[in-house]
Amino acid sequence: MLRYALLRIFGAIPTLLLVIALAFLMVHAAPGGPFDADRVLSPEIEENIARAYNLDEPLPQQFVRYLKGLARGDLGPSYRYRDYDVSELIGNALPVTVQLGVLAMSLAIIAGIAAGLTAALSKNSYIDRLVTGIAMTGISVPVFVVAPLMVLVFAVYLQWLPASWTGGGGISRLILPVVALALPQIAYIARLTRASMIGVLSSDYVRTARAQGLKTSSIIRYHALKPAMLPLLSYMGPAIAGILTGSVVVEEVFGIPGVGQFFIRGALNRDYTLVLGIVIFYATLVISLNLVVDLLYGILDPRIGGR
């Protein structure tokens, strides 16, 4: 197990470095500098700006400087938000995004497993067909279509919930964004749970348990549930990436001041360092969470960890 854990951890480091190098190169290979769009400046001022942001150094040197900063958690200054560091901007916006993401993930896991199990246990019934149909819709229709439609129905017409972050306090302003963010993941998890539960229920050892006269409820609880849940664990990585992508949209639709909104503002303003910093931050987050999922998998399924 220890060998497996170390292997996975050392495997993640080159991926992370590759990601950082790729993102850094992309930004610095850009035609023109970050300040070209502003008014025309005299060469002296341009030189001063370049020196202030260390843009006059050769590229490898800039990269090493950036990496050193990264190791200290410093992502450099923002090009557009004067007097702010990218790390500060991310740090200020992070709590809201984490709150949204954690709530949406929990909702997705609970509702997705519940729906998937219900469908699997009454396979081919009309409930099963209803769940599969809704799940297909949930997968097909993107967050940026569902979220505005939810606002239209629940905020504009029914007026049950606020349409935006500033429109209401407490829990009411969280409900629409969290549900919108969770919906596609609920759909995926429901489909996975259903397929995997049906697979497990038709396996030989479940048939044996049935032949021994065990109640269906105890077969499910003691024999079928754990193996049926294992494939879900490997979906957690893509789910996390999906929630992160979705949070960008949801924060934009509901006007939530999270990391995603800064990302979009940065992208539209061509704030290179901010966008670069957030891409690296997101990639690091996804890679580390994937690592955690892998290690958990190794613990829960000894066949993998022992290999």
Place this chain on the structure above:
Amino acid sequence: MSYLAAIRPILRKSRDNKTIVVCSSILLLIAAVALIGPLLSPHHYARTDFGSPFMLPSGSHWHLFGTDSLGRDLFVRTLLGVKVTLFVAIIASGVSLGIGVAYGAIAGYVGGRVDAVMMRAVDALYALPFIFFVILLMVVFERNFLLIFVAIGAINWLDMARIVRGQTLSLKRREFVDAARLIGVSTPGIILRHITPNLFGVVVVYMTLTIPQAILVESLLSFLGLGVQEPQTSLGALVNGGLSNMERAPWLLLIPAIVLALILLCFNFLGDGLRDVVDPKKKI
């Protein structure tokens, strides 16, 4: 074996499948209307008319879907959006298909250590949140139409590579490949002339599942204002426009949203149906 021969059995089996027939008909209908509709309408997608903003959908003046905040005809704009969205998605899927088939066929056919390294790289890439890199690309290289294709295609090839590799592994043990090797056909020759034509059926099926993914990425970018730029439009950009005028003119949001949802649903159901036809065991 020719490319056509590879899809003929799939076509034959698909004819009896209701989902496939219904979904492909709806998609063909939408595509046909998107191509022909603008020619029949008296309106141009970019022409503004400040005298008649926010007109309700009606037959008068041929504003079938009403007009937007600048008085532009939503019917023509929606059809343009459909055209742009479908075009981007098909080209992008073509790019991902090219990369995926080449990568998967080489990994599968060469095998051994090359295969192991190539597939480990795919595993590593799977973990990355690619959409953020695409957005980064969009920021750095302006909003370049061509770049949208390439970027979206470049992120969608991973699934294709895995599927093609799996198929190649089983194909390369078949007798006709042995025969080709015996008479001295080179490795690239075998991959090009004997492996890829036989992959074609499966590849076409999985491409119907890649297209909705590409549509999703394109419309997400356009929704965020990073994709297709005014006065051109795409369904994602139209949904975004509808969002800001939602209280005054809900149809500006509803119509593009429903069209986009319909296209995505049809592609997904079609892909699922075709996959069942090709590989009944994988049904989930």
